[in-house]
Amino acid sequence: MKLAVCVKRVPDSEARIKIGADGSAIDGSGVKFVLNPYDEYAVEEALKLKEAAGTGEVVVISAGPDAAQETIRTALAMGADRGVLLRCETLPLDPLPVAKALAAELRDGSFDLVLFGKMAIDDSSHAVGTMVAELLELPCVSAVAHLSVTDGSGTAEREVEGGVEVVEFALPAVVTADKGLNEPRYPALRGIMMAKKKPLEVKEAGLEAGGLEVVSLSHPPERKAGRIVGEGAEAVPALIEALKNEAKVL
């Protein structure tokens, strides 16, 4: 089974975000970058599918700066076979140019299944995976929390507000992974050592600019400091009073 997983290098979710001097991007210095958490589920699922098939290849593809090679190596250390970096200095906020570059890379790869995380936790566009599927005219299920693949077809479940959609599709296809799909493995020391020797091809991404122009990037307004209405159950009436008459939300 031939599988591709598209991944992104993102700041760790616990990172404090500083705005850069030009006010249009974050200051990445001192920030810990990681493999996007949702992409870990995608990598894990690809590895499990390859293991179940008994044969195949898992290719990890990322668009990003040179430093994204580390991100690809993390996925290789988990067990993926080889990597491709579509190099670009910065990624546009508009997701379509990235989707086009990935689609071009994937188009002739004869992959049975292409996996993404459902979104990257930095820009949370929730878009690139479904866009790639549309560009390649492939069946696609996004935000998948349960997946089964057998004999050229698959069934996926995705959580929606107040229910779960069960979706059937034929391969080749694209799925984007939600939390709950699996428990990603940690790279073992042996995996980390082996990952260093696995092939990682670097190409220029040649991205279009996209249709969004940054006016500014700022921190959200600080929430006004609130107050402690009291201690213990005795404080409940004061809280109710404040919610009813001050905040007017009850």
Next chain:
Amino acid sequence: MPDVLAILEQRGGTLKKVSHETLTAARHLADGLNGEVHALLIGAAEGSGDGLGAFGADKVLLAGDEGLRDYQADRYAAIAASAGDYPVVVIAATALGKDLAPRVAARLSGALAADVTEVRYEGGIVVTRPVYAGKAVYTLKVTGSPCVLSVRPNAITPEQSEKAGTTDTMKVEAAEPRAKTVEVKQPEKAALDVAEASVVVSGGRGLKEPENFGLLEDLAGALGAAVGASRAVVDAGWRPHAEQVGQTGKVVSPNLYFAVGISGAIQHLAGIRTAKTIVAINKDPDAPIFKVADYGIVGDLFEVVPKLTEEIRKVREG
């Protein structure tokens, strides 16, 4: 024809509340562009555009057949992309909208501004877009045309704006979806979704045992609220991921948010920043959650929450 297409969302033939927010955002842009708002309602054939004129729809396009009762992603995308020559498409960033918006953008080869919280026209389309789960906020000019905007639920206040709301039926070609929704499983207990609810009651480690979430379910019941959870308790398997609030869960903007036994990790605080009123109940007076809460009670949640539930019931009944 600088008209704006507003893709509305229905479930089981009932229009979702968030559709009025979508229409309001579309109306603002159409007024700036001097165009009309055309509301697209995709679903089973019995769909009705009644009342959409009151929220600013000049025209309602009904597109449907029996096979479109449930969300069929690529068919919905094909219909939306062929509805007309629209420079702007607006949709709610719900589970459906988050899937559909990028598909439509890809088919139109347009720009996508996803999950925006403000939309305005200032000689061009300008949007506000939180990133890093709300730790930073972009103000963006949408230069691409056509463009698709998905709007975060609860971020825009619906406004009435009386328009004609005339109904047109759009011809839909029968097709087999590439990926087919064959079933929508309903949970045994209908639960409100944290991203949609106007009141959310979330619990964390402070609840000590998964069984103790019963206390929060009682409080949520009294408030008509959704139950949410911190990452710690979701990772521990106490609660389903659908309930997780924060950067790796859902970003929420309810009117009222209760954080119960949640200390307030950065990624959780990022996910609740746009809530209108935050209440924290925690035994640790130094918990970071109190720095963002509008109202706090320091104390044992096992005493505070039952009392709170009781008092809320009195308010609601009185």
